[in-house]
Amino acid sequence: MAQKNIVVVGAGVIGISSALLLRKAGHAVTIIARDFPAPFETIDPINQINYTSPWGGAHNRWVPPSPAQPHTALEHPLSLSTYSHMKKLHSLHPQTAGITFLPGIEYLESPPPEYLSLSSPTDPVARSLASLCGFRVLPPSSHPDAKVKWACEYETYCVNPMVYLTFLLRRFFHQGGKIVRQELRSISEVFALRPAEDLLLGQPSSSSSSQCARIDAVVNASGTNFGQDPDVFVTRGQTVLVAEECDATVTRQNSDGSWTFSVPRGFEGGTVIGGTKEVGNWDVKPDPKVREELLKKFGETYPKIFKEGGKKELTVLRDIVGRRPTRKGGPRIEGEVLDAQGGGGGGGGGFVMHAYGLGGRGYELSWGVAEKVVEGVEKYFQGQEEEAKAKL
Numbered sequence: 001m002a003q004k005n006i007v008v009v010g011a012g013v014i015g016i017s018s019a020l021l022l023r024k025a026g027h028a029v030t031i032i033a034r035d036f037p038a039p040f041e042t043i044d045p046i047n048q049i050n051y052t053s054p055w056g057g058a059h060n061r062w063v064p065p066s067p068a069q070p071h072t073a074l075e076h077p078l079s080l081s082t083y084s085h086m087k088k089l090h091s092l093h094p095q096t097a098g099i100t101f102l103p104g105i106e107y108l109e110s111p112p113p114e115y116l117s118l119s120s121p122t123d124p125v126a127r128s129l130a131s132l133c134g135f136r137v138l139p140p141s142s143h144p145d146a147k148v149k150w151a152c153e154y155e156t157y158c159v160n161p162m163v164y165l166t167f168l169l170r171r172f173f174h175q176g177g178k179i180v181r182q183e184l185r186s187i188s189e190v191f192a193l194r195p196a197e198d199l200l201l202g203q204p205s206s207s208s209s210s211q212c213a214r215i216d217a218v219v220n221a222s223g224t225n226f227g228q229d230p231d232v233f234v235t236r237g238q239t240v241l242v243a244e245e246c247d248a249t250v251t252r253q254n255s256d257g258s259w260t261f262s263v264p265r266g267f268e269g270g271t272v273i274g275g276t277k278e279v280g281n282w283d284v285k286p287d288p289k290v291r292e293e294l295l296k297k298f299g300e301t302y303p304k305i306f307k308e309g310g311k312k313e314l315t316v317l318r319d320i321v322g323r324r325p326t327r328k329g330g331p332r333i334e335g336e337v338l339d340a341q342g343g344g345g346g347g348g349g350g351f352v353m354h355a356y357g358l359g360g361r362g363y364e365l366s367w368g369v370a371e372k373v374v375e376g377v378e379k380y381f382q383g384q385e386e387e388a389k390a391k392l
């Protein structure tokens, strides 16, 4: 396929992963975004709260497909593909990619049926995970207390979000990708931006050029689709970063619906202790009472985090508040042709591949989503070529 000019809107984990794979597929790719990865310590907790990627843990935790939530069946293969990509990246760049492989432990007080099925040796999901990452159900003797009714352990990964994303962005740049910082009003605005030549790699700006550069496709990795999708909502997460490095990523689902977890960030990034999942809560301020509760509950579930005997307090570095870009029915990963009015959003028309609404799973689904983006964009180009041939 001939090289195409593609603009990716968004420099979170979804935008950067997609941009890298599109570049690898041979296209001229430009990332446009308001926010870019930077050292975590410099990301502003209020001005940049809508840039979710810095505030994520981020660990991989398997979510078995559930009939009650049909999108989980579509997401599972994306998480498997992401796992393999992370494994490869980690083995090639163990010191720089910001990825750590370590034990993942899960404790559930009220396990739903799709978790209980994983206890069966013939369950297909459990079997594939057993060979991929040593997944095994833990015996009751290893539960932390009697409230826990089901537990498992497997080898998984955590990323230090800003170390990981700056690593990916640097690779994108080294591989010839272009980066533009700009705030947009809508996805269709890309088609109407300043001379397209300025944005594109494939056709450098030239006043003598008689032919105008064209944007062949836009990827919408804006997290929330500019507030223009009624199915998108925020799920607030409050966590706390401590200096101690936990030796595992531990997740406990409590029967009252609350969560207790640790996500060691590695690369001297401490450990995130979490966390809340508050649908529709836009509050930017951390609640000190929530912080105390999160630390207490985690210490009770996993006292191994107190490495020195007798120590019962963790070293708090800072509170974290983030907004998971959640979408009713799961993420939107599909193509759409906008008309010249930008599908009603103004701006301009053209092909848009949507990849937003990843909720609390952006990292663990990222490479699977990026593969779908490449697939969707190339399918569109192929259709265009076939249409053009048919007209000859």
Ligand SMILES: Cc1cc2nc3c(=O)[nH]c(=O)nc-3n(C[C@H](O)[C@H](O)[C@H](O)COP(=O)(O)OP(=O)(O)OC[C@H]3O[C@@H](n4cnc5c(N)ncnc54)[C@H](O)[C@@H]3O)c2cc1C
Binding pocket: 009, 010, 011, 012, 013, 014, 015, 032, 033, 034, 035, 036, 050, 051, 052, 053, 054, 055, 056, 057, 058, 059, 060, 182, 183, 184, 185, 186, 221, 222, 223, 224, 226, 236, 237, 238, 239, 263, 275, 321, 322, 323, 324, 325, 355, 356, 357, 358, 359, 360, 361, 362, 363, 364, 365
């Ligand atoms: C507390 C917490 C814990 C989490 N833990 C995990 C975890 O353990 N594992 C996991 O997989 N996920 C986790 N997540 C979820 C994960 O962080 C998100 O799913 C992921 O970061 C979403 O990435 P994104 O690229 O879609 O969006 P974002 O990171 O929000 O990126 C959006 C991009 O679009 C750009 N953009 C948006 N609007 C505009 C505009 N108007 N003009 C120009 N650019 C624009 C932004 O500048 C940014 O570059 C967690 C999230 C939170 C809050």
